[in-house]
Amino acid sequence: MLNEITKNDLFHVYYKRWITIYKEGAIRNVTMAKYLMTHKWLVSLVPHLTIQELTRISYQQLLNDYAQEHERQTTMDFHHQLKGAILDAVDEGLIDRDPTRKAIIKGKTPREKKIKYLNQFELHTLLTNLHLTNEINWDWFILLVAKTGMRFSEALALTPKDFDFSHQMLSISKTWDYKGKGGFLPTKNRSSIRKIQIDWQTVIQFSELVKNLPEDQPIFVSSSKKIYNSTVNGVLTRLCEKSNIPNISIHGLRHTHASLLLFAGVSIASVARRLGHASMTTTQKTYLHIIQELENQDVDLVMRSLSSLS
Template sequence: MASFRKRGTAWEYRIRYADRQTGTYKEKTKGGFKTKKEAQIAAAEEESKINQFGFAENGSERVDNFFDDWLEVYKRPNLKPITFTLQERNVRLNILPRWGKYRLKDITRNEYQKWINELRGHYSEGTVRRIHSIFSSAMTDAVHEFRILRENPVQKIKIPKQADKSSKVAYFTREQLEEFFDCVKTPVKKAKYQHSIQYYAFFTLMARTGLRIGEALALTWDDLNFDAKTLTVNKTLVYPLNSQPYLSTPKTKNSERTIKLDEITLKLIRRHRINQKEVCLMYENYKPTKDNIIFHQHDGRWLRTNVVRDYFKEICKRADLPVLSPHALRHTHAVHLLEAGANIKYVSERLGHASVKVTADTYLHVTKKIEDDALALYERYVQN
């Protein structure tokens, strides 16, 4: 029910209502009306909205305070720790520096779209989509869960497209891969553990199976079946910055898989197992692992992801190759399989992709070549 009073020469209304979400009573006041009639009309319109939506528009909360609550209440309890860490990092590094001091109700679609366009100048389409997804999800919860906005101000925003999808896939050609492994096998003078073949075995396994780096680092000897010539992937190693590593479930449901190993890989992994024991005897401070880990540090703990990445890049430089990341070995395996004529469904299952569409979209440049080659074969067939 609205009440009215005159303050000076202007009128104001005050509406008291029960918030459906919390059950508490709230008030909304607005003044500056020239006549009581104007105040009554405005109050009636506002009461109609409150009856429809169940709350009065507020949105005066600052974005930084709102995101703090949103992350703790709706995200932390429902996400894997690594996923929560990535979302919190995007909020802290990308969203709050730009929007933190704004009030929720001051966010406009036009200004937000300009910001998204600016982000595309610094990040890939996929990264910008992830940042926007976090922001839009928070605003949707501000409407339906926190009930402090009537509508999401960043709905139907357009993300500028990737100019060339194939350019985002970095991989080695067969010749480059051979040069890479020639360099890995060559001992570095004065290297601390130069008799160890661990990195050679590790990178070979990634290049010949398409494992993600976390999946490869998480492997134990129990995951290998030498008789069946298979490798079981059922976990991934998460190594957060400035924190302790831990094992988590794989990226997607399809990421849990059993992979067939080729003879070259099997032979090298057997050799690595023997070499691992020899290195422990050879170097006094090189300790055997207590957790049956296939690839480990000198003290027996999990290999650090950042150390593996740095070493990989160092090899690329020594071999005078494009400086890529270890993930390029996964792309390399997929591309080489497809170029060799492997069925795309088999490649998708081997990589643990969520769907065949993900595989086809990721390796569009290769699948297009396969299409052209298949059509050429068909044309030759029907002409004979």
Template structure:
């Protein structure tokens, strides 16, 4: 049950054998300025033992603490897809380099060393990790250590004292209207023709369109509701919530999308092969499925997109550029930035304006020209 004793320095100390994240039992000391304060901490440790919850220790290794943080804290705070990515980043990049360090011995120089090492590390693609990925790894470590600060295991968050590398936003390369039409002429014969049309005309994210279910679509009304996303992380399909509250949205579909979606059930039946096997968490009525009835692998979408671009004899780009193409074309046609924000599901209008500033600048110039026409010397 533990004991509470008064120390020579006037503080009170309690000692309890607690459960550790590794499943072992270890004696843990807690302190208080009064007997009641130390006893409250003792009772909290005993309550953790009763619930089977590990009690952290500032002297534990970082890999042990990160395991505890993921399994008992992050899993409840994060979307499933985000949590799955956090786990992969901890396992593949943080633990191999800093895992054996004591939590209370971690220093800013250790974190700087991690950043420098990651800048030379190759990811699963075989390419050196991008600054954006390193930023994300830094954010995971910073979040875990901040929880340790709140629990008074450490006095400061050393990750906050180290700046991650600057990441240059990826250049937006939307397709021109002519290139988009050439792509669609080729893509119209592909079994994912409806998917390409939805990506290009509604600006849905790849994970959002792959997570669409027939219960989300009203073909008679011509509407589509975004309710979920699907990703493949570490070889496992993960279904999750949309990226933000605004990402949960209802869109009106162009008639070309409605027509393509009406053909999709026949396409799915024609491609079905062998036993149909759903994965864990998969809805029963996904719009786009593989030949085995499972979600379409996002990497397969990327590969198919590359093949279609080659067949159409147009410059190569990313699947995500179809989303940028949708926004750019709409802005060029006079859609307001708020209308585009609602369509894309951005969490704030600032994201839309910053992302598509180049197009908005063109719109501003056209508006200025119109005012010249009205009130200029030649007006």
């Protein structure tokens, strides 16, 4: 299919075909959507650019135009999604030299990103205001995410079979395609496949809730009904307002869970495994502000210990 392309063809046409051949069926739908969005930007920014016109200057101009509306990291992602296709075009002889070489990545000044999380008192207040009925509802969902730090899609995919009540364990091995047509999907990465220890109270509560439910069916969603992230966030928003605490999202509960563990002295390695991060680096970057605060506390502790030796 790609061998039908010539140097005179439009670059965005080549890129669309390249996505179809090399990416379709090989990557997750969420990642595929990013490639398709990159293609839309090509159509918008360089609708008439041919493959042979793709030089270092024209490519840099494309990046610059994209960077006017996006932050530097987003522009970097855009560059990486294009680079694979462009290098293949070089290998095919459609482009003489690699136009991506020494590309300069620019972008808008990033907005200050504050990780929203609750402190222990605020979380306790939220959980005491949950309406926990005898049947599964979104309040139970909120409780479980708060106690496990699961991702939204992971929690949606939970089935009764994932609970090992005798060992107080919860298995995370799949996600729910809430952005698409529903159904189970693989986890975000290999590290996301994990077992999470749960407390005895959660064991007692959920063993009763799921005992009569189909073992292989998700407990929070129906396969015939579409669920939206905004729906559950709406439930959480109302609960936060009722509890008179800061308004956070479901993802904010994941941050809350990790933050409380770190402040409690749990190691970064253990928190990373519990959250399903691919590496401790991800955890360190995400919770840098908390780690720095803990390091300051450690310095004070060291100084007090040393001063007591004199």
